Amino acid sequence: MTQLQTTEVPAAKNPSLAPPDKLAVTLIVNGVEQTLRLAPWTTLLDALRDHLNLTGTKKGCDHGQCGACTVLVEGRRINSCLTFAVMQDGARITTIEGLARNGVLHPLQQAFTDHDAFQCGYCTPGQICSAAGLLAEGKPLTRDEIREAMSGNICRCGAYPNIVAAIEQAMGRT
Protein backbone atom coordinates (compact mmCIF):
# COMPACT_ATOMS: atom_id res chain seq x y z
CA MET A 1 0.00 0.00 0.00
CA THR A 2 1.05 3.58 -0.58
CA GLN A 3 3.26 4.78 2.23
CA LEU A 4 2.57 7.99 4.03
CA GLN A 5 4.96 10.61 2.67
CA THR A 6 5.09 13.81 4.61
CA THR A 7 8.78 14.70 4.63
CA GLU A 8 8.79 16.93 1.56
CA VAL A 9 5.67 18.87 2.43
CA PRO A 10 6.29 22.11 4.30
CA ALA A 11 4.09 22.14 7.37
CA ALA A 12 2.82 25.64 6.66
CA LYS A 13 1.43 24.50 3.33
CA ASN A 14 -0.13 21.38 4.72
CA PRO A 15 -2.36 21.99 7.70
CA SER A 16 -3.16 18.30 7.93
CA LEU A 17 0.22 16.70 8.54
CA ALA A 18 -1.21 14.27 11.05
CA PRO A 19 -2.62 11.28 9.21
CA PRO A 20 -6.33 11.85 8.69
CA ASP A 21 -8.66 9.39 10.30
CA LYS A 22 -9.32 6.32 8.29
CA LEU A 23 -12.72 6.46 6.70
CA ALA A 24 -15.38 3.78 6.78
CA VAL A 25 -16.05 2.68 3.22
CA THR A 26 -18.74 0.20 2.27
CA LEU A 27 -18.38 -1.60 -1.03
CA ILE A 28 -20.68 -4.28 -2.38
CA VAL A 29 -18.13 -6.48 -4.08
CA ASN A 30 -19.41 -9.35 -6.21
CA GLY A 31 -22.66 -9.21 -4.27
CA VAL A 32 -21.10 -9.22 -0.79
CA GLU A 33 -21.28 -6.08 1.31
CA GLN A 34 -17.92 -5.24 2.89
CA THR A 35 -17.08 -2.38 5.21
CA LEU A 36 -13.44 -1.37 5.35
CA ARG A 37 -11.54 1.34 7.19
CA LEU A 38 -9.33 2.97 4.61
CA ALA A 39 -7.02 5.94 4.32
CA PRO A 40 -8.47 8.37 1.78
CA TRP A 41 -5.63 7.76 -0.69
CA THR A 42 -6.41 4.06 -1.07
CA THR A 43 -7.41 3.51 -4.68
CA LEU A 44 -10.26 1.15 -5.46
CA LEU A 45 -7.64 -1.14 -7.03
CA ASP A 46 -5.56 -1.27 -3.83
CA ALA A 47 -8.69 -1.75 -1.72
CA LEU A 48 -9.65 -4.78 -3.81
CA ARG A 49 -6.19 -6.31 -3.96
CA ASP A 50 -4.65 -5.41 -0.59
CA HIS A 51 -7.67 -5.14 1.69
CA LEU A 52 -10.11 -7.66 0.21
CA ASN A 53 -7.48 -10.04 -1.15
CA LEU A 54 -9.16 -10.07 -4.56
CA THR A 55 -5.98 -10.23 -6.59
CA GLY A 56 -7.66 -11.14 -9.88
CA THR A 57 -7.80 -7.45 -10.74
CA LYS A 58 -4.29 -6.55 -11.90
CA LYS A 59 -2.11 -3.49 -11.47
CA GLY A 60 -0.30 -2.82 -14.72
CA CYS A 61 0.60 0.86 -15.00
CA ASP A 62 -1.37 2.37 -12.08
CA HIS A 63 -1.98 5.44 -14.32
CA GLY A 64 -4.97 4.67 -16.52
CA GLN A 65 -2.84 3.67 -19.47
CA CYS A 66 -3.24 -0.10 -19.71
CA GLY A 67 -6.69 -1.29 -18.57
CA ALA A 68 -5.39 -4.23 -16.48
CA CYS A 69 -7.29 -2.84 -13.47
CA THR A 70 -10.68 -2.67 -15.23
CA VAL A 71 -13.66 -3.52 -13.01
CA LEU A 72 -17.38 -2.83 -13.27
CA VAL A 73 -18.89 -0.20 -11.00
CA GLU A 74 -22.69 -0.28 -11.16
CA GLY A 75 -22.21 -2.32 -14.33
CA ARG A 76 -19.98 0.26 -16.04
CA ARG A 77 -16.34 -0.47 -16.84
CA ILE A 78 -13.80 1.84 -15.23
CA ASN A 79 -10.08 1.90 -14.38
CA SER A 80 -9.94 1.06 -10.67
CA CYS A 81 -6.45 2.60 -10.36
CA LEU A 82 -7.76 6.12 -10.98
CA THR A 83 -10.50 6.32 -8.38
CA PHE A 84 -10.19 6.45 -4.62
CA ALA A 85 -12.16 3.72 -2.85
CA VAL A 86 -13.86 6.30 -0.63
CA MET A 87 -15.36 7.92 -3.73
CA GLN A 88 -17.11 4.61 -4.46
CA ASP A 89 -18.69 4.28 -1.01
CA GLY A 90 -21.94 2.34 -1.37
CA ALA A 91 -21.24 1.21 -4.94
CA ARG A 92 -21.70 -2.26 -6.41
CA ILE A 93 -18.40 -3.52 -7.81
CA THR A 94 -17.92 -6.57 -10.01
CA THR A 95 -14.45 -8.02 -10.45
CA ILE A 96 -13.22 -10.99 -12.46
CA GLU A 97 -13.85 -13.17 -9.36
CA GLY A 98 -17.56 -12.30 -9.56
CA LEU A 99 -18.31 -13.20 -13.15
CA ALA A 100 -18.73 -17.00 -12.94
CA ARG A 101 -22.12 -18.23 -11.68
CA ASN A 102 -22.47 -21.45 -9.64
CA GLY A 103 -19.23 -22.84 -10.99
CA VAL A 104 -20.14 -22.04 -14.60
CA LEU A 105 -17.83 -19.67 -16.41
CA HIS A 106 -19.19 -16.40 -17.72
CA PRO A 107 -19.66 -16.61 -21.52
CA LEU A 108 -16.71 -14.26 -21.96
CA GLN A 109 -14.47 -16.40 -19.75
CA GLN A 110 -15.51 -19.46 -21.76
CA ALA A 111 -14.91 -17.64 -25.04
CA PHE A 112 -11.46 -16.43 -23.98
CA THR A 113 -10.55 -20.04 -23.16
CA ASP A 114 -12.08 -21.37 -26.39
CA HIS A 115 -10.15 -18.85 -28.49
CA ASP A 116 -6.88 -18.97 -26.57
CA ALA A 117 -7.24 -15.22 -26.17
CA PHE A 118 -4.20 -14.77 -23.95
CA GLN A 119 -0.63 -15.79 -23.47
CA CYS A 120 0.72 -14.71 -20.07
CA GLY A 121 -2.77 -13.85 -18.86
CA TYR A 122 -1.85 -10.69 -17.00
CA CYS A 123 -4.15 -8.42 -19.01
CA THR A 124 -6.95 -11.00 -19.17
CA PRO A 125 -9.07 -10.08 -16.12
CA GLY A 126 -9.10 -6.47 -17.33
CA GLN A 127 -9.88 -7.55 -20.89
CA ILE A 128 -12.79 -9.69 -19.75
CA CYS A 129 -14.23 -7.08 -17.39
CA SER A 130 -13.86 -4.45 -20.10
CA ALA A 131 -15.61 -6.70 -22.60
CA ALA A 132 -18.38 -7.38 -20.06
CA GLY A 133 -18.84 -3.62 -19.71
CA LEU A 134 -18.84 -3.29 -23.47
CA LEU A 135 -21.52 -5.95 -23.92
CA ALA A 136 -23.63 -4.21 -21.27
CA GLU A 137 -23.39 -1.00 -23.30
CA GLY A 138 -25.69 -2.94 -25.59
CA LYS A 139 -24.66 -1.73 -29.02
CA PRO A 140 -24.23 -4.16 -31.92
CA LEU A 141 -20.62 -3.85 -32.95
CA THR A 142 -18.58 -4.55 -36.05
CA ARG A 143 -15.06 -5.97 -35.77
CA ASP A 144 -13.58 -2.46 -36.19
CA GLU A 145 -15.88 -1.17 -33.50
CA ILE A 146 -14.90 -3.93 -31.06
CA ARG A 147 -11.23 -3.17 -31.65
CA GLU A 148 -11.78 0.53 -31.05
CA ALA A 149 -14.02 -0.03 -28.01
CA MET A 150 -11.41 -2.39 -26.49
CA SER A 151 -8.49 -0.07 -27.16
CA GLY A 152 -8.32 0.86 -23.46
CA ASN A 153 -6.95 -2.62 -22.75
CA ILE A 154 -3.35 -3.19 -23.76
CA CYS A 155 -2.06 -6.74 -24.25
CA ARG A 156 1.72 -6.94 -24.18
CA CYS A 157 1.56 -10.46 -25.57
CA GLY A 158 -0.40 -9.21 -28.58
CA ALA A 159 -3.32 -11.61 -28.28
CA TYR A 160 -5.60 -9.03 -29.90
CA PRO A 161 -6.98 -11.07 -32.84
CA ASN A 162 -8.08 -13.87 -30.50
CA ILE A 163 -9.47 -11.38 -27.98
CA VAL A 164 -11.68 -9.87 -30.69
CA ALA A 165 -12.76 -13.36 -31.81
CA ALA A 166 -13.63 -14.29 -28.22
CA ILE A 167 -15.75 -11.18 -27.79
CA GLU A 168 -17.52 -11.92 -31.07
CA GLN A 169 -18.32 -15.42 -29.77
CA ALA A 170 -19.68 -14.04 -26.52
CA MET A 171 -21.84 -11.63 -28.51
CA GLY A 172 -23.42 -14.67 -30.14
CA ARG A 173 -21.80 -13.88 -33.48
CA THR A 174 -20.07 -17.21 -34.11
Next chain:
Amino acid sequence: MINFDYVRATSAADAVSRIAAFPGAKFIAGGTNLVDLMKEDVERPPRLIDISRLPLNRVEDIQGGGLRIGALIANADLAGAPPVAQRYPLLGDALRAGASGQLRNMASVGGNLMQRTRCCYFYDLATPCNKRRPGDGCSARDGLNRAHAILGASVACVATHPSDMCVALAALDAIVHVRGPTEGRALALTDFHRLPGDTPDRDTNLEPDELITAVELPPKGFAEHYSYLKIRDRLSYAFALVSVAAALDLDGDRIREARIALGGVAHKPWRDARVEDAMRGEPANAATFGAAAQALLRDARALAHNAFKIDLAARTVVRALTQAARGTPQSQTDKRIG
Protein backbone atom coordinates in the same frame (compact mmCIF):
# COMPACT_ATOMS: atom_id res chain seq x y z
CA MET B 1 1.20 10.82 -2.95
CA ILE B 2 0.95 13.17 -0.01
CA ASN B 3 -1.30 12.85 2.94
CA PHE B 4 -4.67 14.50 2.30
CA ASP B 5 -8.14 14.43 3.70
CA TYR B 6 -11.42 13.96 1.96
CA VAL B 7 -14.84 15.51 2.16
CA ARG B 8 -17.90 15.05 -0.02
CA ALA B 9 -19.79 18.15 -1.15
CA THR B 10 -23.55 18.09 -0.62
CA SER B 11 -24.46 20.83 -3.12
CA ALA B 12 -22.79 23.21 -5.56
CA ALA B 13 -23.01 25.98 -2.95
CA ASP B 14 -21.47 23.68 -0.34
CA ALA B 15 -18.64 22.74 -2.73
CA VAL B 16 -17.78 26.36 -3.41
CA SER B 17 -17.88 27.44 0.24
CA ARG B 18 -15.72 24.47 1.23
CA ILE B 19 -13.07 25.25 -1.36
CA ALA B 20 -13.05 28.95 -0.47
CA ALA B 21 -12.49 27.98 3.18
CA PHE B 22 -9.49 25.71 2.52
CA PRO B 23 -6.69 27.16 0.37
CA GLY B 24 -5.03 24.53 -1.78
CA ALA B 25 -8.01 22.18 -1.64
CA LYS B 26 -9.13 20.71 -4.95
CA PHE B 27 -12.33 19.39 -6.39
CA ILE B 28 -12.30 15.81 -7.62
CA ALA B 29 -14.81 14.55 -10.18
CA GLY B 30 -13.88 11.50 -12.28
CA GLY B 31 -10.37 11.49 -10.83
CA THR B 32 -8.77 10.39 -14.11
CA ASN B 33 -6.38 13.34 -14.28
CA LEU B 34 -6.11 14.41 -10.65
CA VAL B 35 -5.44 10.96 -9.16
CA ASP B 36 -2.76 10.39 -11.80
CA LEU B 37 -1.07 13.72 -11.01
CA MET B 38 -1.35 13.12 -7.26
CA LYS B 39 0.42 9.78 -7.63
CA GLU B 40 3.24 11.63 -9.39
CA ASP B 41 3.30 14.31 -6.65
CA VAL B 42 2.69 16.96 -9.32
CA GLU B 43 -0.57 17.88 -7.60
CA ARG B 44 -0.45 17.88 -3.79
CA PRO B 45 -3.82 19.06 -2.51
CA PRO B 46 -4.10 18.79 1.28
CA ARG B 47 -7.85 18.24 0.91
CA LEU B 48 -10.08 16.78 -1.78
CA ILE B 49 -13.65 17.93 -2.14
CA ASP B 50 -15.56 15.20 -3.95
CA ILE B 51 -18.10 16.75 -6.31
CA SER B 52 -18.81 13.58 -8.26
CA ARG B 53 -22.24 13.03 -6.69
CA LEU B 54 -23.59 16.55 -7.22
CA PRO B 55 -26.69 16.55 -9.41
CA LEU B 56 -24.99 18.45 -12.23
CA ASN B 57 -25.25 15.62 -14.72
CA ARG B 58 -28.17 16.52 -16.95
CA VAL B 59 -28.33 17.50 -20.60
CA GLU B 60 -31.20 19.96 -21.07
CA ASP B 61 -32.64 21.85 -24.03
CA ILE B 62 -32.47 25.60 -23.68
CA GLN B 63 -35.47 27.65 -24.86
CA GLY B 64 -34.64 29.02 -28.27
CA GLY B 65 -32.57 26.04 -29.29
CA GLY B 66 -29.32 25.61 -27.36
CA LEU B 67 -28.22 22.82 -25.04
CA ARG B 68 -27.12 23.01 -21.40
CA ILE B 69 -24.70 20.27 -20.34
CA GLY B 70 -24.13 19.64 -16.64
CA ALA B 71 -20.45 19.75 -15.65
CA LEU B 72 -20.54 16.30 -14.06
CA ILE B 73 -22.00 14.23 -16.86
CA ALA B 74 -19.57 11.51 -17.90
CA ASN B 75 -17.89 11.96 -21.28
CA ALA B 76 -19.38 8.62 -22.47
CA ASP B 77 -22.91 9.63 -21.48
CA LEU B 78 -22.58 12.99 -23.17
CA ALA B 79 -21.30 11.40 -26.39
CA GLY B 80 -24.32 9.08 -26.40
CA ALA B 81 -26.96 11.64 -25.42
CA PRO B 82 -29.59 11.90 -28.21
CA PRO B 83 -29.45 15.72 -28.57
CA VAL B 84 -25.67 15.50 -29.00
CA ALA B 85 -25.93 12.68 -31.55
CA GLN B 86 -28.66 14.49 -33.49
CA ARG B 87 -27.75 18.16 -33.23
CA TYR B 88 -24.07 18.33 -32.21
CA PRO B 89 -22.41 15.24 -33.72
CA LEU B 90 -19.08 17.11 -33.88
CA LEU B 91 -19.00 17.11 -30.07
CA GLY B 92 -19.95 13.42 -29.86
CA ASP B 93 -17.16 12.50 -32.29
CA ALA B 94 -14.55 14.53 -30.44
CA LEU B 95 -15.53 12.86 -27.18
CA ARG B 96 -15.28 9.39 -28.75
CA ALA B 97 -11.85 10.27 -30.15
CA GLY B 98 -10.51 10.78 -26.62
CA ALA B 99 -9.08 8.34 -24.09
CA SER B 100 -10.75 4.88 -23.75
CA GLY B 101 -14.17 3.39 -23.01
CA GLN B 102 -13.27 3.03 -19.32
CA LEU B 103 -11.88 6.55 -18.99
CA ARG B 104 -14.85 8.11 -20.80
CA ASN B 105 -17.14 6.40 -18.27
CA MET B 106 -15.25 8.19 -15.48
CA ALA B 107 -14.21 11.54 -16.97
CA SER B 108 -16.54 14.49 -16.41
CA VAL B 109 -17.07 17.51 -18.65
CA GLY B 110 -15.68 19.90 -16.01
CA GLY B 111 -12.62 17.70 -15.44
CA ASN B 112 -12.01 17.44 -19.17
CA LEU B 113 -11.98 21.25 -19.40
CA MET B 114 -9.51 21.39 -16.49
CA GLN B 115 -7.20 18.53 -17.50
CA ARG B 116 -3.56 19.50 -17.48
CA THR B 117 -0.92 19.21 -20.17
CA ARG B 118 0.75 15.89 -21.02
CA CYS B 119 4.20 17.53 -21.39
CA CYS B 120 6.53 14.81 -20.06
CA TYR B 121 8.60 17.30 -18.04
CA PHE B 122 5.49 18.59 -16.29
CA TYR B 123 5.10 15.03 -14.96
CA ASP B 124 8.79 14.61 -14.10
CA LEU B 125 9.71 16.17 -10.76
CA ALA B 126 13.41 15.73 -11.51
CA THR B 127 13.34 18.35 -14.29
CA PRO B 128 12.59 22.10 -14.24
CA CYS B 129 9.13 23.13 -15.39
CA ASN B 130 7.67 26.64 -15.17
CA LYS B 131 4.16 25.27 -15.14
CA ARG B 132 4.89 23.23 -12.03
CA ARG B 133 7.24 25.72 -10.35
CA PRO B 134 7.21 29.21 -11.87
CA GLY B 135 10.73 30.53 -12.46
CA ASP B 136 12.45 27.12 -12.65
CA GLY B 137 12.73 27.12 -16.43
CA CYS B 138 11.23 25.05 -19.25
CA SER B 139 12.84 21.70 -19.99
CA ALA B 140 10.84 21.17 -23.16
CA ARG B 141 12.01 24.28 -25.01
CA ASP B 142 15.39 22.60 -25.71
CA GLY B 143 14.35 19.07 -24.86
CA LEU B 144 11.95 16.46 -26.17
CA ASN B 145 9.41 18.76 -27.78
CA ARG B 146 8.03 16.67 -30.63
CA ALA B 147 4.46 16.94 -29.32
CA HIS B 148 4.68 20.56 -28.22
CA ALA B 149 3.10 23.81 -29.38
CA ILE B 150 3.54 25.46 -32.75
CA LEU B 151 1.19 28.38 -32.08
CA GLY B 152 0.88 30.87 -29.22
CA ALA B 153 3.78 29.49 -27.17
CA SER B 154 6.05 31.62 -24.99
CA VAL B 155 9.64 31.50 -23.80
CA ALA B 156 8.31 30.26 -20.47
CA CYS B 157 6.22 27.33 -21.76
CA VAL B 158 5.58 25.44 -25.00
CA ALA B 159 3.00 22.98 -23.69
CA THR B 160 -0.26 22.06 -25.42
CA HIS B 161 -3.73 21.50 -24.04
CA PRO B 162 -4.51 17.81 -24.56
CA SER B 163 -8.31 17.76 -24.73
CA ASP B 164 -10.34 16.59 -27.71
CA MET B 165 -13.71 17.65 -26.29
CA CYS B 166 -12.55 21.23 -25.84
CA VAL B 167 -11.58 21.51 -29.52
CA ALA B 168 -15.15 20.70 -30.58
CA LEU B 169 -16.55 23.01 -27.90
CA ALA B 170 -14.34 25.82 -29.20
CA ALA B 171 -15.64 25.31 -32.74
CA LEU B 172 -19.23 25.31 -31.45
CA ASP B 173 -18.77 28.63 -29.57
CA ALA B 174 -19.60 26.96 -26.25
CA ILE B 175 -20.00 28.97 -23.06
CA VAL B 176 -18.70 27.78 -19.68
CA HIS B 177 -20.86 28.55 -16.63
CA VAL B 178 -19.05 28.80 -13.31
CA ARG B 179 -20.02 29.59 -9.78
CA GLY B 180 -17.86 31.30 -7.15
CA PRO B 181 -18.42 31.93 -3.44
CA THR B 182 -20.41 35.11 -4.09
CA GLU B 183 -21.61 34.98 -7.68
CA GLY B 184 -21.70 33.07 -10.93
CA ARG B 185 -20.33 34.10 -14.30
CA ALA B 186 -20.07 32.82 -17.85
CA LEU B 187 -16.93 32.63 -20.00
CA ALA B 188 -16.67 31.90 -23.70
CA LEU B 189 -14.86 28.59 -24.11
CA THR B 190 -12.28 30.37 -26.25
CA ASP B 191 -11.53 32.66 -23.26
CA PHE B 192 -11.57 29.83 -20.71
CA HIS B 193 -8.09 28.46 -21.44
CA ARG B 194 -5.09 30.82 -21.54
CA LEU B 195 -1.96 31.21 -23.55
CA PRO B 196 1.08 30.56 -21.36
CA GLY B 197 2.73 34.02 -21.54
CA ASP B 198 4.90 34.42 -18.47
CA THR B 199 2.40 32.72 -16.15
CA PRO B 200 2.22 29.17 -17.52
CA ASP B 201 1.29 27.89 -14.06
CA ARG B 202 -2.24 29.15 -14.86
CA ASP B 203 -3.92 26.94 -17.46
CA THR B 204 -7.29 28.67 -17.37
CA ASN B 205 -9.08 31.83 -16.26
CA LEU B 206 -11.07 29.91 -13.66
CA GLU B 207 -10.39 31.12 -10.11
CA PRO B 208 -9.29 28.48 -7.58
CA ASP B 209 -12.55 28.86 -5.65
CA GLU B 210 -14.84 28.60 -8.66
CA LEU B 211 -16.82 25.50 -9.67
CA ILE B 212 -17.71 24.76 -13.28
CA THR B 213 -21.43 24.02 -13.24
CA ALA B 214 -22.37 23.69 -16.92
CA VAL B 215 -21.37 24.12 -20.53
CA GLU B 216 -23.85 25.77 -22.86
CA LEU B 217 -24.02 25.15 -26.59
CA PRO B 218 -25.61 27.80 -28.82
CA PRO B 219 -28.34 26.53 -31.20
CA LYS B 220 -26.11 26.19 -34.25
CA GLY B 221 -24.77 22.63 -34.30
CA PHE B 222 -23.48 22.24 -37.90
CA ALA B 223 -24.90 18.70 -37.97
CA GLU B 224 -24.84 18.53 -41.79
CA HIS B 225 -21.26 19.57 -42.44
CA TYR B 226 -18.71 18.74 -39.79
CA SER B 227 -15.73 16.52 -39.10
CA TYR B 228 -13.43 15.79 -36.17
CA LEU B 229 -10.10 14.57 -37.50
CA LYS B 230 -7.49 13.52 -34.94
CA ILE B 231 -3.95 12.57 -35.97
CA ARG B 232 -1.87 10.62 -33.45
CA ASP B 233 1.02 8.18 -33.18
CA ARG B 234 -1.32 5.20 -32.84
CA LEU B 235 -4.90 5.00 -33.98
CA SER B 236 -6.57 4.78 -30.57
CA TYR B 237 -5.93 5.60 -26.92
CA ALA B 238 -3.36 8.28 -27.69
CA PHE B 239 -3.35 12.04 -27.43
CA ALA B 240 -3.51 14.17 -30.56
CA LEU B 241 -0.43 15.39 -32.36
CA VAL B 242 -2.87 17.56 -34.24
CA SER B 243 -6.65 17.53 -34.31
CA VAL B 244 -9.15 19.63 -36.20
CA ALA B 245 -12.81 20.31 -35.52
CA ALA B 246 -14.26 21.64 -38.76
CA ALA B 247 -17.82 22.89 -39.26
CA LEU B 248 -19.41 24.50 -42.29
CA ASP B 249 -22.71 26.17 -43.05
CA LEU B 250 -23.12 25.96 -46.83
CA ASP B 251 -25.36 27.71 -49.32
CA GLY B 252 -25.03 25.40 -52.29
CA ASP B 253 -21.28 25.24 -52.68
CA ARG B 254 -20.67 28.67 -51.14
CA ILE B 255 -19.59 29.05 -47.54
CA ARG B 256 -22.03 30.95 -45.34
CA GLU B 257 -20.03 30.32 -42.20
CA ALA B 258 -16.92 28.29 -41.36
CA ARG B 259 -15.54 27.22 -38.02
CA ILE B 260 -12.09 25.68 -37.57
CA ALA B 261 -10.60 24.77 -34.20
CA LEU B 262 -7.23 23.08 -33.79
CA GLY B 263 -6.13 20.83 -30.96
CA GLY B 264 -2.64 19.66 -30.01
CA VAL B 265 -1.01 22.80 -31.41
CA ALA B 266 -1.25 25.36 -28.59
CA HIS B 267 -1.83 25.94 -24.89
CA LYS B 268 -5.55 26.24 -25.72
CA PRO B 269 -7.90 25.14 -28.50
CA TRP B 270 -6.87 27.38 -31.40
CA ARG B 271 -9.31 29.46 -33.44
CA ASP B 272 -8.70 32.41 -35.69
CA ALA B 273 -11.71 34.64 -36.42
CA ARG B 274 -9.95 36.47 -39.27
CA VAL B 275 -9.40 33.25 -41.18
CA GLU B 276 -13.00 32.15 -40.71
CA ASP B 277 -14.35 35.58 -41.75
CA ALA B 278 -12.28 35.51 -44.93
CA MET B 279 -13.96 32.22 -45.92
CA ARG B 280 -17.46 33.75 -45.96
CA GLY B 281 -18.95 33.77 -49.45
CA GLU B 282 -16.06 31.76 -50.91
CA PRO B 283 -16.60 28.46 -52.72
CA ALA B 284 -16.19 25.35 -50.56
CA ASN B 285 -13.28 23.95 -52.55
CA ALA B 286 -9.66 22.91 -52.25
CA ALA B 287 -8.34 26.40 -53.06
CA THR B 288 -10.37 28.04 -50.29
CA PHE B 289 -9.48 25.33 -47.78
CA GLY B 290 -5.78 25.46 -48.68
CA ALA B 291 -5.68 29.24 -48.30
CA ALA B 292 -7.44 28.98 -44.92
CA ALA B 293 -4.94 26.37 -43.71
CA GLN B 294 -1.98 28.53 -44.75
CA ALA B 295 -3.50 31.60 -43.08
CA LEU B 296 -4.23 29.68 -39.87
CA LEU B 297 -0.61 28.58 -39.63
CA ARG B 298 1.07 31.75 -40.88
CA ASP B 299 2.46 32.52 -37.40
CA ALA B 300 3.38 28.93 -36.56
CA ARG B 301 6.88 28.46 -35.10
CA ALA B 302 8.67 25.13 -34.88
CA LEU B 303 10.86 23.86 -32.05
CA ALA B 304 13.72 21.44 -32.70
CA HIS B 305 11.54 18.34 -33.04
CA ASN B 306 8.05 19.44 -34.04
CA ALA B 307 8.43 21.18 -37.41
CA PHE B 308 6.44 18.34 -38.99
CA LYS B 309 3.39 19.49 -37.06
CA ILE B 310 3.08 22.67 -39.14
CA ASP B 311 2.57 20.79 -42.41
CA LEU B 312 0.58 18.11 -40.66
CA ALA B 313 -1.78 20.72 -39.19
CA ALA B 314 -2.24 22.40 -42.57
CA ARG B 315 -3.07 19.12 -44.28
CA THR B 316 -5.38 18.08 -41.45
CA VAL B 317 -7.30 21.36 -41.75
CA VAL B 318 -7.77 20.85 -45.50
CA ARG B 319 -8.82 17.22 -45.07
CA ALA B 320 -11.27 17.94 -42.24
CA LEU B 321 -12.87 20.83 -44.19
CA THR B 322 -13.13 18.58 -47.25
CA GLN B 323 -14.82 15.84 -45.21
CA ALA B 324 -17.17 18.44 -43.70
CA ALA B 325 -18.10 19.93 -47.06
CA ARG B 326 -18.82 16.46 -48.52
CA GLY B 327 -20.96 15.54 -45.53
CA THR B 328 -18.72 12.52 -44.84
CA PRO B 329 -17.28 13.14 -41.35
CA GLN B 330 -14.26 11.15 -40.23
CA SER B 331 -15.33 7.82 -38.67
CA GLN B 332 -14.07 7.38 -35.12
CA THR B 333 -13.97 3.58 -35.47
CA ASP B 334 -12.85 2.94 -39.04
CA LYS B 335 -9.65 4.94 -38.84
CA ARG B 336 -8.99 5.13 -42.57
CA ILE B 337 -8.97 8.80 -43.49
CA GLY B 338 -11.37 9.40 -46.38
